[in-house]
Amino acid sequence: MKNILLLVHDDHGQEARLQAALDITRAVEGHLTCIDVTPYPLIAGDGFGFAETVVVLDERESEAKNKSVISDRLSREDVSWSWIDAMDEIANAVLDAADLADLIILNRALDGFPMPDMRDIASRIVARASAPVLAVPETLERFELERALVAWDGRPSAAAALRAAVPLLAFAKEVEIFTAQGPDNHIAPEEAATYLSRHGIKANVRKTDIGKFHADFLISDEATMFRADYMVMGAYGRGRLRETFGGTTKNLLTESKFPLLMSH
Template identity: 30%
Template sequence: MTIKTVLTVTSPDLGEADLKLAATLCEEIEAHLAVLIVALAAPPPIGEYAAVVSDIWLQERQADLAKLKERSDAVSTWLASSRVSTDISSEYQEITWSDEAIGRRARYADITLLGPDMLSHDTLKEKVVEGALFHSGKPLLLIPDGATATLKPKRIMVAWDSRVEASQAVAQSLDLLTVAEEVRLVLVDPTEGEDAHGAEPGADMATFLARHGVKVTVDRLPSQGKAVASVLRQHAADMAAELLVMGAYGHSRLRQKIFGGVTSSMLGEPPIPILMAR
């Protein structure tokens, strides 16, 4: 995947930090920056009090639209001074359908970027994640606060579990992997067998990557009773990785919410920039 268009999502409640970050990354690789401004509409009133509060609800929606227009104008002015190619669009969406609207827009970008500001916006963050991962077919890039962001990482860690989601993440990050100086294919508690990692865990994917010219090393790590996410975090720190590539939601979203999982943990507290795909 050659990155030529980066989508970043913002809202009337957020500042310019994520936009500046996205613009810097686009300038680094000479890519186009697409900005989507999303305002989430309050659900319509129902029940016996609906008639009483309907006027207030309509006033709130009008105020939301005014804020969205004001934010769009401000972002347009800011983008006009940017040194990269840009475009801007906006959506006023009901919360229920906002992930699909975001996903439709993300189909026309190579990757969707979530910067530190969006990662702190719980409701909209969830909708952007779901839209990008479940409705666009494109990867998602998370950049936490304080991380050094680059789309030319020298050291990349790939979390490999032999699932289709991890395979998609590898395929969609291949251009980044081929130019990296070091790539670690990391397996936690891998199991041998035809239905798991094969006769030699990690060997098949390492061979695939090597054929593409990737400088890859396989690291098989024991969890020793720790959560897989904790093991991955520590290994990323140990190798000073600049990017973590991983598949998202190998288990259902419901199971992730109830029992937790690697995806939920990484979305909650990404240790370094993470490229997710499914």
Template identity: 30%
Template sequence: MTFKTILAVTAPGLGDADLKLAATLCEEAGAHLAVFVVGLAAPPPIGAYAAVVSEAWFQERQLDLERLQARTDTVSGLLASMTVSSDVSSEYQEIAWADEAIGRRARYADLTVLGPEGLSSEELKTNVIEGVLFHSGKSLLLVPQGAAPTLKPRQVMVAWDSRLESSQALAASLPLLVKTEEVHLVLVDPVESEDEHGAEPGADAATYLARHGVKVTVDRLPSQDRPVAAVLRQQAIDTAAELLVMGAYGHSRLRQRIFGGVTSSMIEDPPIPVLMAR
């Protein structure tokens, strides 16, 4: 599989930097750029004062719709000035269900990109991350401030722990890995056992990659009482990685998303562009 459709998500009040970043990746990959403009609706008033404030709430929703239309028009104008193939769609969605709307849209893209602007907007970031990871079955690329993302990286680091999410991230990243100069498969405190890493931790994953023509090196690292995320961050620096590939660990409980410690750390402060899948 190659990346043929890349999705970028934006919202009223945001600028165009993330869209331009996604367009650059589309140019590099020869991909189509799909933009989803999402307006987040505040919940309706409830309780004793609901009747008093409902008129103000309706007026605010009308303003939201106008802002959404204005943002969509601005995005349409921007896309018309670009050379990449593109389309734009928009949706005004209750904030409790916005992640599912984004996830549905992401099912029709090979990759969703969330850049620095999106990462700085807590509501949008939360809904994009949860929507893509829990509702699309596709991968997500997080791009921190100051990073220069590329879909043709020379050095890639893969965080490997032999679990299902890690395997899915590895498979999702294969279109990139087969074209790299070197991939570092990083294991932190690997356990030698039949139901974890096997007799030689990392060997089976390295063989899988090598059969695809990937040039892979296995790095088995001790945590030495450091958080796993800190070990991964340092290894990304030490290997001059341009991309970190990792599985996203978490689950949904009564619509409350719960991520594991390493996943949460990378979401909050990605050291380099991070490709996630689950």
């Protein structure tokens, strides 16, 4: 994991995204690519008229100021970085830049700020990107690497997320593989722990019965008790098309207190 792709956009989640990106880039001694997106205006009507032009000009001015601030800050940080300017819908712009990314850093939903719709953006990107997505809450001040919770359901998406997370899990002092037992666990959590052990990563397995609880509640509760710094999880519920937003993923991307490293 050396190539980190960061969404740069002047919104309430930007500082958390940037801090996570800097912490991870330093840890892996990688390169940070910033994609600064000026979104197309979402205005009803045919054609690209005066109102749309005004919105675009305002967005360009705002992002130009934002670029100046962020570039100045990055020039004083001890990381390798580069910059891409894009004008497109945010998810499309990030996907276009993500082919050679090892990790994409976004937000989960922004509390109290419906636009940009980070939950939708993250869900669309994780559905289509080959790289994993890290979605952080806007309250994040520092991305810690010491305690990782792996939410395990034994399905290919969980295995993909686990494989993608290995470079970060290697920094962890404690890793827990947490599973709500069910008849459809394709790969046992013990097999996941064995896989990690071959990478020199020790992981403990904890099982619970799902009962009447929703999976997102159980995962969040376990992450709190474990004092997780971040969570690793597959991105979709069972029986869903790959492009469809799974219920557990949707709920966690709405309100998780913990950064989510996701893959499909």
